[in-house]
Amino acid sequence: MNNLIEIRWHGRGGQGAKTASLLLADAAFNTGKYIQGFPEYGPERMGAPITAYNRISNEPITVHSNIYYPDYVVVVDDTLLDSVDVTAGLKPDGAIVVNSTLDNETLKGKLKNYSGAIYKIDARKISLETLGKYFPNTPMLAAIVKVSNIMTEEEFMKDMVGSFKHKFAKKPDVIDGNMKALEIALKEVEKIN
Amino acid sequence: MGIRERLSGNEAAATAMKQINPDVVAAFPITPSTEIPQYFSTFVSNGVVDTEFVAVESEHSAMSACIGAEAAGARAMTATSANGLSLMWEMIYIASSLRLPIVMSLVNRAVSGPLNIHCDHSDAMGVRDSGWIQLFSETNQEAYDNLIMAHRIAENKDVLLPLMVCQDGFITSHSIENIELIEDEKVKEFVGKYKPEHYLLNKQEPIAIGPLDVQTYLFEHKAQQAKAMEAAKKVILEVAEDFEKLTGRKYGFFEEYKLEDAEIAIVCMNSTAGTAKATVNRLREQGIKAGLLKVRVFRPFPAKEIAEALKNLKAVAVLDKADSLNAAGGALFEDITSGMFVNNVQVPTVNYVYGIGGRDTTVEELEKVYKDLLEIKESGKIENPYRYLGLRGEN
Numbered sequence: 227m228n229n230l231i232e233i234r235w236h237g238r239g240g241q242g243a244k245t246a247s248l249l250l251a252d253a254a255f256n257t258g259k260y261i262q263g264f265p266e267y268g269p270e271r272m273g274a275p276i277t278a279y280n281r282i283s284n285e286p287i288t289v290h291s292n293i294y295y296p297d298y299v300v301v302v303d304d305t306l307l308d309s310v311d312v313t314a315g316l317k318p319d320g321a322i323v324v325n326s327t328l329d330n331e332t333l334k335g336k337l338k339n340y341s342g343a344i345y346k347i348d349a350r351k352i353s354l355e356t357l358g359k360y361f362p363n364t365p366m367l368a369a370i371v372k373v374s375n376i377m378t379e380e381e382f383m384k385d386m387v388g389s390f391k392h393k394f395a396k397k398p399d400v401i402d403g404n405m406k407a408l409e410i411a412l413k414e415v416e417k418i419n
Numbered sequence: 420m421g422i423r424e425r426l427s428g429n430e431a432a433a434t435a436m437k438q439i440n441p442d443v444v445a446a447f448p449i450t451p452s453t454e455i456p457q458y459f460s461t462f463v464s465n466g467v468v469d470t471e472f473v474a475v476e477s478e479h480s481a482m483s484a485c486i487g488a489e490a491a492g493a494r495a496m497t498a499t500s501a502n503g504l505s506l507m508w509e510m511i512y513i514a515s516s517l518r519l520p521i522v523m524s525l526v527n528r529a530v531s532g533p534l535n536i537h538c539d540h541s542d543a544m545g546v547r548d549s550g551w552i553q554l555f556s557e558t559n560q561e562a563y564d565n566l567i568m569a570h571r572i573a574e575n576k577d578v579l580l581p582l583m584v585c586q587d588g589f590i591t592s593h594s595i596e597n598i599e600l601i602e603d604e605k606v607k608e609f610v611g612k613y614k615p616e617h618y619l620l621n622k623q624e625p626i627a628i629g630p631l632d633v634q635t636y637l638f639e640h641k642a643q644q645a646k647a648m649e650a651a652k653k654v655i656l657e658v659a660e661d662f663e664k665l666t667g668r669k670y671g672f673f674e675e676y677k678l679e680d681a682e683i684a685i686v687c688m689n690s691t692a693g694t695a696k697a698t699v700n701r702l703r704e705q706g707i708k709a710g711l712l713k714v715r716v717f718r719p720f721p722a723k724e725i726a727e728a729l730k731n732l733k734a735v736a737v738l739d740k741a742d743s744l745n746a747a748g749g750a751l752f753e754d755i756t757s758g759m760f761v762n763n764v765q766v767p768t769v770n771y772v773y774g775i776g777g778r779d780t781t782v783e784e785l786e787k788v789y790k791d792l793l794e795i796k797e798s799g800k801i802e803n804p805y806r807y808l809g810l811r812g813e814n
Contacts, residue, residue: 248595251425251595252425252595255425255597260596260597261425261595261596261597262594262595262596263594263595264589264590264593264594264595265593267536267537267589267593286597287596288693288694288696288697289693289694289697289782290587290590290591290594290690290691290693290694291694291779291780291781291782292779292781294781
């Protein structure tokens with residue numbers, strides 16, 4: 227991997243993009259990396275567009291600004307594509323992962339025919355199947371780990387068991403469903419460009 | 420060797436408070452420091468600290484409770500931001516003039532209005548002349564380390580002044596980053612027990628605290644406070660030396676980053692210094708001799724030492740994350756330039772007010788400041804010493 231990887235998350239308030247960015251930071255930290263995970267706080271409302279960020283590096287990270295030229299972008303909700311310029315500054319040799327059921331050509335068009343790699347995943351289907359509720363952040367987390375290759379799938383799955391045990395200490399019945407969501411997402415994320 | 424962890428700045432501050440285990444914490448929640456008393460009250464409920472947690476109804480009462488506790492002979496802490504600090508205003512001065520070494524975690528945020536919950540330094544700058552020691556922190560690590568050192572400085576009998584540890588709201592307070600924690604036992608030993616010399620609950624020595632102080636006394640008492648602030652300089656360095664022995668992490672009045680051979684430099688505080696370091700690295704790759712001076716100790720202000728550190732530069736930019744609205748320049752700029760003048764250091768120096776209300780500051784913007792400094796270095800001319808960085812319509 228490159229020494230510094232910068233990731234930008236786009237979601238809507240309540241979908242867990244911030245939590246996903248923190249979980250990704252956690253997982254990368256546990257493989258020995260230097261990490262940053264931080265949200266951009268605006269007026270917080272359920273459903274409003276929100277942005278979160280990750281920096282992951284083998285060296286200490288000193289920059290404390292938002293990320294304008296990300297290596298990777300994760301879009302947790304494809305209804306954002308009409309209102310937010312999600313590919314702004316995205317490196318041409320980077321990649322974007324979108325939670326979407328749009329057909330490939332429509333999706334590419336909405337991404338302004340971004341020239342880098344485009345990945346699609348149906349996080350709604352996976353979440354409903356495994357958790358019975360719509361929490362797209364868990365499948366999206368697995369998708370970005372796979373696409374960015376920040377760590378191996380084995381390292382990631384092993385680490386996430388621990389993270390979920392900690393995060394869901396008070397509701398352990400959802401751990402298995404979340405692990406299943408990660409497992410399916412790792413398989414189903416699909417490269418369309 | 421320390422404990423490798425990842426924490427947000429607020430988690431780091433709350434962790435330091437847990438390890439310090441003060442007698443009293445009194446606080447009222449306000450964004451972006453809310454999580455500090457929130458986490459701390461969990462520690463209290465879970466019995467991991469034996470602190471008396473006072474959930475007051477306002478920040479004025481939070482500071483009043485800290486004053487009462489500290490005067491009684493207890494070690495007291497609090498946390499706040501922006502308008503919370505504004506509401507403490509009256510008691511802030513009383514705390515320092517009563518010489519009560521209260522320690523506060525101040526998570527910097529713009530003071531309203533209009534209402535803004537994001538970071539700038541207007542809260543800290545508003546109390547810069549109140550007689551509190553002010554330490555600034557670039558990272559979660561520094562916010563933690565500064566809190567661990569705080570009581571040793573504040574409670575020193577030559578000092579006896581309250582102390583606030585500042586960090587940038589959201590930028591560090593809500594960002595998860597790597598941190599190295601110190602083992603609980605080592606913190607306990609380093610901070611030590613609080614043994615006040617004079618306190619209200621000492622029945623062997625009945626005293627009054629804070630009575631009327633008229634024309635014949637107040638001046639002398641204020642001069643004593645000023646002297647204590649002067650004495651704090653030595654103590655801050657002594658404590659830093661002990662801290663380095665404990666952790667290997669070195670602290671002074673300020674950090675010099677590639678300043679030794681630099682021709683141009685930025686002076687700033689808190690998280691922007693990290694972004695400036697990345698900018699310096701980028702410019703050094705281009706062969707530009709850029710450097711950084713990051714102020715850690717803002718009160719007491721190390722005027723002479725800073726002037727000495729800047730004297731060989733060809734141009735300096737002082738970045739203020741608060742505007743003094745005085746048609747002359749920000750607070751840090753005025754302190755630095757007056758320190759240079761008094762110490763006969765003549766280096767062309769400009770001021771940039773930046774990052775107000777959480778406006779983001781990037782490597783590219785700081786690079787532009789250094790490029791401006793290169794022009795000043797070449798021409799020796801400053802047309803406008805009081806500038807903005809990142810203001811729409813200006814640059």
